[in-house]
Amino acid sequence: MFTQIVKRSVALLCIMAMSASVYAGHHGMKKDIIDTAASNEDFSTLVTAIKAAGLVDTLKGDGPFTVLAPTNAAFAKLPAGTVESLLKPENKDKLVAILTYHVIPAKAMAADVVKLSEASTVQGGKIMITTMDGKVMINNAQVTATDIKASNGVIHVIDTVLMPK
Template sequence: MWSQLTKKSVWFIGILFLSLNAYAGHHGMKKDIVDVAAGNENFSTLVAAVKAAGLVDTLKGDGPFTVFAPTNDAFAKLPEGTVEMLLKPENKDKLVAILTYHVVAGKVMAADVVKLSQAETVQGGTAMIKVMDGRVMIDNATVTGTDIKASNGVIHVIDTVLMPK
């Protein structure tokens, strides 16, 4: 009797687990932009900057957003001390301006990015887009990875931190 009860419990838990997974998959429940970035070690500097700027809740919002995400190597190309300076509380406004310049309202997949000549950023500026020698450029940054999907948008990887004009 105990083994039959255990079998039924395991069976019930298994069915419940499969049902919840099916429900979650059907309803598109997956990681948002912040969670996707936080799960990738190449974006640890970006995630730290998003936290310092107080933009986590915004980028966890409904969106949709398109984020041109600079890698740790992109941040490392900035002049020495720049990242540390930007992460200080007194420089929050400048950091917010830089980070929101990397965000476009709406979900713009790579196939659509290449059709654009510019994109209006959440910061209010305009990022120039061009295709050169088979590479997609956003201002002076090269897109090195595309269409990383999140529940509230998409991430495209870039090799240089964009600076608002």
């Protein structure tokens, strides 16, 4: 009898562990673009800028969105003091323009992007897309990772902050 109780307890624990794992995986698929970016330390500067620009609610919206996400290293390539200046309340409009230039108002997976030569951004400008030698360039930024899926779109990682004209 004791052996049966132990076996049943072990089986129940295994079922509970599998259920928790399935739930965690399912829950992860529900992350929107902001939550997905916020869960990656390489995007901490981007997330800080999105918050300062007041764009969190927008990018948590239904979308779909394609975000060309500069890494912290991409922001670090800007001239000294640029990020700090852009984060000031008096520069919010400029920050919004820069950030929305990184957003395409559609879900464009990598397979779709490489077929395009340009795309319109939420900011209103156009970005140029070129592919050569296996590299995909968005204006002067190289795409370094693609197809990071979120519940309301997709993120492609770029190595340079895009500046609208």
